[in-house]
Amino acid sequence: MSAATKPASTADAQTMSGAEVVLRALKDNGVEVIFGYPGGAVLPIYDALFQQNAIRHILVRHEQAAVHAAEGYARSTGKVGCVLVTSGPGATNAVTGLVDALMDSIPVVCLTGQVPTHLIGNDAFQEADTTGITRPATKHNYLVKKSSDLARVVHEAFYVARSGRPGPVVIDLPKDILINKAPYTEPPQTEHRSYRPQTKPDAEQIRKAVRLLKAARKPIVYAGGGVINSGPEASRLLGEFVRMTGFPCTNTLMGLGAFPAQDPLFLGMLGMHGTYEANLAMHGCDVMLNIGARFDDRVTGRLNAFSPNSRKIHADIDPSSINKNVPVEVPIVGDAGEVLAALIAEWKADGTAQDKPALAAWWRQIDEWRSKDCLRYRQEGRIIKPQHAVKRLYEITRELGRETFITTEVGQHQMWAAQYFGFDKPNRWMTSGGLGTMGYGLPAAMGVQIAHPDALVIDIAGEASILMNIQEMGTLAQYRLPVKVFILNNEYMGMVRQWQELLHGGRYSESYSAALPDFVKLAESFHAVGMRAETADDLDRVIREMIAVDKPVIADICVAKDENCFPMIPSGAAHNEMILGPEQEGGVAGVTDEGKVLV
Amino acid sequence: MSENGNAQRAATIAVLVENEAGVLARVIGLFSGRGYNIDSLTVAPVDETGRISRITIVTSGTEMVIEQIKAQLDRLVPVHKVSDLTMEGPHLTRELALIKVVGKGEHRVEALRLADAFRARVVDATTESFVFEMTGAAEKIDAFCALMRPIGLAEVSRTGAVAIARGPRGLN
CATH class of the missing domain: 3.40.50.970 (Thiamin diphosphate (ThDP)-binding fold, Pyr/PP domains)
Structure with a gap:
């Protein structure tokens, strides 16, 4: 250069x-x-x-x-x-x-x-x-x-x-x-001397991949953040590819929005708190196409039990992501968008027919898994279920039709946001996936609102996470950024509490959010609007008011304190050992010490 | 990493890097940060302008780990080329050692006799010591040092392995 x-x-x-x-x-x-x-x-x-x-x-x-x-x-x-x-x-x-x-x-x-x-x-x-x-x-x-x-x-x-x-x-x-004085030089037009990432996939690997996919009886597309990073065209191509093949598609936490949540071919998010159908389809598939995801431990569960009978294709722009955790049969180095375009072209050019009857049988199996309705919950009585709060937030923003961006902090609320807020477009969902940084959501929302001044930007937060970067309320005030902070307040570091309940004998060591501030007054002291929903009857009104106010808002949503986030693959377990709900919590008791050492 | 192939193998990896500040720290940090072994590492500029350095790393791990090491090295921004000499055909490996032996009388005679057998050169001598210089495979230097120990081995300085592929093909 x-x-x-x-x-x-x-x-x-x-x-x-x-x-x-x-x-x-x-x-x-x-x-x-x-x-x-x-x-x-x-x-x-x-x-x-x-x-x-x-x-x-x-x-x-x-x-x-x-x-x-x-x-x-x-x-x-x-x-x-x-x-x-x-x-x-x-x-x-x-x-x-x-x-x-x-x-x-x-x-x-x-x-x-x-x-x-x-x-x-x-x-x-x-x-x-x-x-x-x-x-x-x-x-x-x-x-x-x-x-x-x-x-x-x-x-x-x-x-x-x-x-x-x-x-x-x-x-x-x-x-x-x-x-000191310094010379200015224009951005160079030449290639970098040593750094030259490969974006175009190898044609022979694409042919191999398509041959495998055409012959698949139980295929799945597993797409991640690489599709989002490639740009909106990659998400469009992912949609085109999935629809032309009729394959089921699941997204990672980082990939949400790459494939529309409303599409019947979408199985939801996979992984530790992914859907039953997505995880069982990953476990039972015979051909897996991974585009721009990295077989993260939150996704794979126990490695030696991960998707044991599938032949795997992995497309990633980073060669070091391929064969890192999971050995694959067809590695493809390239940009997700270019890989998808090449797959679509090769799929059309390749003369062989798909095994449609096998695919139909596969979908019948998937629909059976789907009929478990793994994300169901019961909203009864006055106490707000956190799942219900996110679901209503989603439904109301959809109904209003405003361009909406969601950020999150880290913990249970993050997983509920991923499960119950549907994303139809890429770049609308920002969450801290790999590092899991509490305190990410509020400043991230600030950055989103700066880039999209007219959009509705909501940080779905927990009462513990939000305090990690609460000082940014000052920034919101200074720049009049109407970010909405939607706190699912269960007075616990909920995910820590959940693990302590399920894995550590209910000993809630230091996970109670003691001495919380009054979030309404806190908002007011930062020149924002504070509001609170204490009962299920308040919820819709508070959500609508929060959205209607053209100022930063903290909405303190008081939710059930002991709700756990399900489905859940306990640490060290396989996809087909997932726990669907409280009635199966006993299943966690079987977690081995080997499993417990995992984070 | 419990999948197929838990067998460990040694690998001699040659890495051509941009000779800039911090590049060695990047390579070493990569090995320590990701828990890879370094058996030896050597580095020096190798082109006429001094802009390119060659790092020779001897490491070991399962096949999957060694593939990871190469991929991780290759994605460092200042890395030009990564080559697994162990896998890419026959290659030569040499190491240079300076070996100080202290002793008198019969021990001196025995030290010189062994040095001659190992083709080690005397590069410094006093009435009570020698410094030998020898090159060769690591095993040869190990063997020489083992023989010198009872005679009066006082100090060893070794470079670690440098390696190059046999035949006309170059790395760049």
């Missing part, structure tokens, strides 16, 4: 400061918004920001939130999210967000300030070894030590963040580099 760069103009090369070069490079990479928090080492960039109008800066209240906001922005738009934090604590606070983006393959570029080059290594004030700390937390990182590298590094960082399997990239910027 370094070879073909040339100065933009000789005048610029002499007159721009490093900070101005950074901003110009951001602009040339399409950055419109940057989430950040100032500090000593990045003051030159803040000074340059002050003197321009092209890039809008959103002042967060904590650097972790800046990264989550950039993630929400990136996931809801398909663009690269951008973050600016200072050295030392600014950078270390950002680390959780960076790892979150790494695990979920979200493109983020994070600029961190650094002490001037001559002080690096001297334990200077607010110095941290940022590139050392963030090396395993990022897809790649840079420390800029020469002004002449500055523009090239920023361009390269954006390319690395968005291409291949996307991810976070850190650029560590010593203060002297930001103050």
Whole structure:
């Protein structure tokens, strides 16, 4: 990438400061918004920001939130999210967000300030070894030590963040580099010297895959976040492929929205809290097509019992995801959209017929599993069931027909949101899947609302998670972001409580949310609107009011305290050993110590 | 990793990397972070401009783990090329060692006799010590050190393996 760069103009090369070069490079990479928090080492960039109008800066209240906001922005738009934090604590606070983006393959570029080059290594004030700390937390990182590298590094960082399997990239910027004059160079047109991700699938592998799929008697399509990351066209192609084949389709937590939830060919989410039909179809299939998913442990359950009789095809843009956990017969390296387009073309070109009677018999089996109605619950009496709260939220937003984006925190509420809120389009669902970061949802919602000012953005939260980044209510107020925080308040860290109930003899060690704030007053003190639903009769009214208010809202939904999230594959169990509901909770007692060590 | 093939094998992996700050830390961090073994690792620039370095890693694991190691190395941004020399046909492996032996009288004579048999060169000598230089496979150096131990082996410095494929084909 370094070879073909040339100065933009000789005048610029002499007159721009490093900070101005950074901003110009951001602009040339399409950055419109940057989430950040100032500090000593990045003051030159803040000074340059002050003197321009092209890039809008959103002042967060904590650097972790800046990264989550950039993630929400990136996931809801398909663009690269951008973050600016200072050295030392600014950078270390950002680390959780960076790892979150790494695990979920979200493109983020994070600029961190650094002490001037001559002080690096001297334990200077607010110095941290940022590139050392963030090396395993990022897809790649840079420390800029020469002004002449500055523009090239920023361009390269954006390319690395968005291409291949996307991810976070850190650029560590010593203060002297930001103050000194630096040459500006345009984004290069040449290939990177060493980094060249493969996006086009191998034609022979596609032929092998189609031959397997045509002969399948019990096929399944298992699609994940790679389809979302590839862009909306990949989701359209997934729909086309599934409909032309008539195959059942399941999505991972990260893939929700890649295939429409309303479609009869959709089996729902799979995995630990996935549907009965999706998990049993995964277990019983004879050919599995994995597109853009990574056989995560939440999905596979016990590995040696995972889908034991299937021949597997795995398409992923990251070759290291293939054969990592589950050996597959047909590996395909490529971008999900390009793989799907190639599969569709080859399916049409291939003369052999599908085994339609076998497929029909497979669907009869799946429909039998479906008839268990594994997500049923009974809403009786005054106490609000958390499932019912999410379901009503979904139904009411659907009825209103507004463009709706959902973020979540982490825990039971997250799983209920995944189970009961149906997504028909990609990029409408942002959740922390891989890292499982409590505190993700509120700042992510902020980022989504910045990108989509007129949309309805709801953070489905738990009362414990929301407190992890509650300070961002201040950011919502400052920028008048009408984000709705929908708290399923059961006064417990619900997922911890559930595991303690099922696996640790009901000893609820430190999982009670004691001394909670009054969320209505909390909202009011942050210039937002607070409301509360205490009984089932309040629920619809509160949801409608929450949506109607054109301000940030905290809706405190008081739900049943001891509700568990089902279906559930206990840790260390196989897909066909899942527990459907409370009446089978005894099944968890059989979890072995080997199972208990799993998270 | 309980699937087919729990058998461990050794692998000598050559990695061509961009010679930039932190690249070795990325490679080592990858091994420690993901729990892979490093039996030895050597690194030095190998092209005329000094922009490309070659890292030779000797590791071991199941077939699936070794495939993972290669894929994980290959996706590091500054990595140009990853080659599993063990799997890609015949190759040569050499290691260089500097071996200090301290002793007097008969021990000195015996040390020189063995060094001659192993084709080790004397690169430093005093009245009571020798430093031998030898190259060869790791086993040969192991054997030489084992013989020198009773004679007065004082110190060993080894490079770890460097390796290259036999025949005309180059790695780049």
